[in-house]
Amino acid sequence: MLRLNQIFFYHLTLLLSILFFVVSTISYFALKNIEIEHYQKTLQNSIILIESQITGSNNLDGLVKNIKSLTNQRITVIDGRGKVIAESDFDKNEMENHANRPEIKEARENGWGSSIRYSSTLKENLLYVAKKSYKNSEPVYIRAAITLKTIQNNFYALWLKFLAVFGFFILFSLGVSYFLSKKIKMEINKIINFLDSIAKKEYKKSLKVNFAKEFEEIGEYLRNLTKKLQKREEKKEKFTKKLKQISRQRSELISAISHEFKNPVAIINGYTQALLEDDSMDEKLRRKFLEKIYNASNKISNMIDRLSIAIKFENNDLEPKKSEFDICYVVKDAVKLMKDKYKNREIVIKCEPYKVIADKTMIEMVLINLIDNALKYSETDVKVEIKEGEIRVIDKGIGIKNEDIEKITRKFYRARRNSWDNSMGLGLYLVSYILELHGSKLKIDSEYGKGSIFSFRL
Incomplete structure (x- = not known):
């Protein structure tokens, strides 16, 4: 399996190669047309310059041959019936009638005519331009022509210069991408080595990753993790029992950083295998296994949804689609959804019709997260009410310590470090972000050990 920097480098190389082929093909035809148009205008200018000489000359054969020697352009003069009366490159008496030549027919109708075709006289492809005049x-029709070999040679020279410039740009881009891939590899190796030192309980090692903001966030998170683990290690002799629990949670936390989906997938695999291997399993036990599989799949789905929304919000990819609706109905829908999830819990609703202007989907997500949070960290009834325009979710659970209240809405921050459940600490972060998009703010009133009130206004 390829490393991240190799995947990045190979994909960029493939992308640039495809871009090079497409741009080269397009530029080939574009430059070719430009070159032909340029020579067409050159022939038109030549005809304009020699028109007065031809219409006033009595020695057309000598004149067109002289012009040929000066301009290297084939000059032909044709009368109104299509007969060649002067030719610079061939015996006019042996030439066919030119009345039906495309450029002559077009000039007869529009004054000017042009075509690219094979010359049976000179046995090669030429660009012809003809102008209708009077003698x-x-x-009479004055026609100038130039061989396509001259045009192609000039075009190829110009195109090769263009390819050289574009090729230099491709090489430069590959060089930059190689440098970036190396930097990314270095930062990842630093993180891997640091995680390895954490696993070995070498907490004094430092971690500096500053190539990009994402690496800085990971570094800060891991440094905070290290400090907390180090403090727990220092209390080992006094809190032996607690230390075992902390050590177990430390391993789970490190595992969750790199394998957030490993546990629910393992649950699904394990119970599914048990169901497949035991056809005679008791129906009650079978139902219990199926509920375990269902809950694990829901965890995976919720983690994916939350991560996806967090990334979109952080990149400012989503804007609220506001409409007017009754917040009371949204509260009832959110409560109904939570009751399906927590079948043995009571959720009390106290609200009257109250109109707001907001993004209905986002506000429903806010309510679901707050109610789910209240149910998760309490064992008694949870109350949802709308009072004087304020939406409140009230629980009588474990509460939040004062030092955690300001931190709890940060991404990936969780106040209860010893109860990791793969929620990833995104719920209140998303709530806070959604309310900010609506010009509101999450208010938290909590007393540790007695319960919390989460509220906001729209």
Whole structure:
């Protein structure tokens, strides 16, 4: 399996190669058309310059041959019936009637005509430009032509220069991407080594990762983790029983950082295998296993949803789609959903119709997170009420310590470090962010050991 920096480098190389091929193909045809248009205008200018000489000359054969020697352009003069009356490159008496030549027909109708075709006289492809004029009050057509070999040679020279410049840009981009991939690899190796030192209980090692903001956040999180683990280790002799619990949670926390989905997947695999291997399993036990599988799958789904929404919010990819609705109905829907999840818990609703203007989906998510949080950290009834325009979720659970209240809405922060349940500490972070998008703020009133009140206004 490839490393992250190798995947990044190979994919960028493939992308640039495809871009090079597409741009080269497009530029080939674009530059070719530009070059042909340039020579078409050059031939038109030549005809304009020699028109007065041709219409006033009595020696057309000598004149067109002289022009040929000066401009290297084939010059042909054709009368109104299509007969060639002067030709710079071939015997005019042996030439066919030109009345039906595409450029002559177009010039007869529009004054100017042009075409690219094979010359049966010179046995090669030429660009022709013809202009309708008059000599002694009779219509004549002055035609100038140039071989496509000249155009192609000039075009290829220009295109090669373009490819050289683009190739240099590709090489430069690959060099930059290689440098970035190396930097990413270095930062990842630092984190891996630091995690390895944590596993070995070497807490005094430092971690400095500052290549990007995401690495800084990971580094800060791991440094905070190390400090807390170190303090717990220092109390080992006095709190032996507590130390075992902390050590177990430390391992779970480190495992959750790199394998957030490992535990629910293991649950699903284990119970599914047991169901498959035992066809005669008791129905009650089978139902219990199926409930375990269902709950684990819900955990995975919730983790994915929360991570996805957190990333979108952090990148400012979502904007509230506000509408007017009755918040009381949304409260009832959220409570109904939570009752399905917590079948043995009581949720009391106290609200009257109250209109708000907000994003209904986001506010429902706020209520679900607050109610779920209240149910998770309490064992008695949870109350949801709307009072004087304020939406409140009240529980009589464990409460929150004063030093944790300001930190609890941070991403990945969890006040109860010893009860890791793969929630990832995103619930209140999302709530706070959604309310900020609505010009509101989450208010937390809590007394440790007695309960909490989470409230906000719209």
